[in-house]
Amino acid sequence: MKPIYVIGHKNPDLDSIAAAVSYKVFKQSTADGLYIAAAASEINDDHQALLEELDFEVPVVLKNVRTRVEDLLESKKALYVSTDTSLMELVNLIRRNDLKTIPVLGEQEQFLGLLTIGDVAMIFMDALGSGRDIEKSPEVLRGILDKKVADIMKTRGLVLFEKDEPVDEARKQMLSTRYRNYPVVDEDNRFLGLISRYNLLQMKRKQLILVDHNEKKQAVEGIEEAEVLEIIDHHRVGDLQTISPIYFRNEPVGSTSTLIVEIFLEHGIFLSRNMALLLLSGIMSDTMIFKSPTTTSKDKRMAARLQDISGVDPAEWGKYLFARTGRLDSLTDEEILLSDLKEYVSGDYTFAIAQFETIDLDKFADRRSRLLDTMARICAQKNYALMCLMATDIFEEATDMIVAGDKKYLVEDAFEHDHRHGSIYLKGVMSRKKQVVPVIYEALRKETLM
Ligand SMILES: [Mn+2]
Secondary structure, three states: OOEEEEEOOOOOOHHHHHHHHHHHHHHHHHOOOEEEEEEOOOOOHHHHHHHHHOOOOOOEEOOEOOOEHHHHOOOOOOOOEOOOOEHHHHHHHHHHHOOOEEEEEOOOOEEEEEEEHHHHHHHHHHHHOOOOOHHHHHHHHHHHHHOEHHHHOEOOOOOOEEOOOEHHHHHHHHHHHOOOOEEEEOOOOEEEEEEOHHHHHOOOOOEEEEEOOOOHHHOOEOHHHOEEEEEEEOOOOOOOOOOOOOEEEEOOOOOHHHHHHHHHHHOOOOOOHHHHHHHHHHHHHHOOOOOOOOOOHHHHHHHHHHHHHHOOOHHHHHHHHHHHOOOHHHOOHHHHHHOOEEEEEEOOEEEEEEEEEEOOHHHHHHHHHHHHHHHHHHHHHHOOOEEEEEEEEOOOOEEEEEEEOOOHHHHHHHOOOOHHHOOEEEEOOOOHHHHHHHHHHHHHHHHHHO
């Protein structure tokens, strides 16, 4: 059965992870199919440790959902022969099963060669020749039928594919060679099946349910080749297109986890204590312990329901989560900048905003110039028009922001602040999504108009 991946955004945060893990459980208990919780890039050590603490498997990292040759394989495996099969047995197998192409495999199912019905016919025709010695035919025939597959199989000039090859490449080769069937092998040359041009038409895209994002830039690589079945999110509506109508639940609440708690409750599905704590982690981290302006009454209501189940106070759990992270000293510049980085597109510009929650803005101030150097390098590499780093102190309820990139002046102009400190200090600003991203979109839009 083809799995359906429940997957969050790249640089997964706790909300994204909690949403993928919990919604997978929800789907598994309410719908048919095989569901797998996934992440669009590596999950950091802190988040992995929390998952282990709560006894959850870490979601699989799915870096790419492009269609591969293995996606063309049918679940039914092709019939095959071994090298010591006689031609007699081979002919019977061909006739009984109406085969056109037969792979020859070794003892460990490794691929050795191929025989087509055409090859077999040629052997008979060659041996019988013009048919003048018709009285000798029975002996000739017996001689042929006693031959082994090893003597006649084709081992050269074959076109075969590895399972991880992109379908686009395979398609080109198939169209230029036009054989009836092509063997597919794994990295150890083990035979996996045969594919034909017919399978190209039947190609099954990877199926995904997106949680906590709906923008292409934040989604797993190759998303345009996958099929999105559902989206559960709390961000602005992005730029993803789907082929058919889908279930799209998007509400302006503080976290995706909030929506998933609601979905569990609507359907009366059981929430274990650990699941309640995982979802509480998603809510409390995304709403910054209810201090972010994105927080809604629904977030608080759902957190209260999770408190009933877990017996754990949401604010206490939130403090526990923030105390686990936020140790500025122990992190490299890259960890600070890349662990919660989101990319956005506005017209011809791509920009990125990293956010880092800390309880120590003074220490952050000491590192600003070093971080700015790294940010300038990232801007050049990734072709960002600008890149911001928000250091947010959830107890002070303020963000200290630094900016790099060619268009950084746009951000410096867009936010009212005191220029003396070498950073943009924003009292009361805690939400990237609500208080920073829209301002930058607006600034870039104006810049394009001018
Ligand atoms: Mn979220």
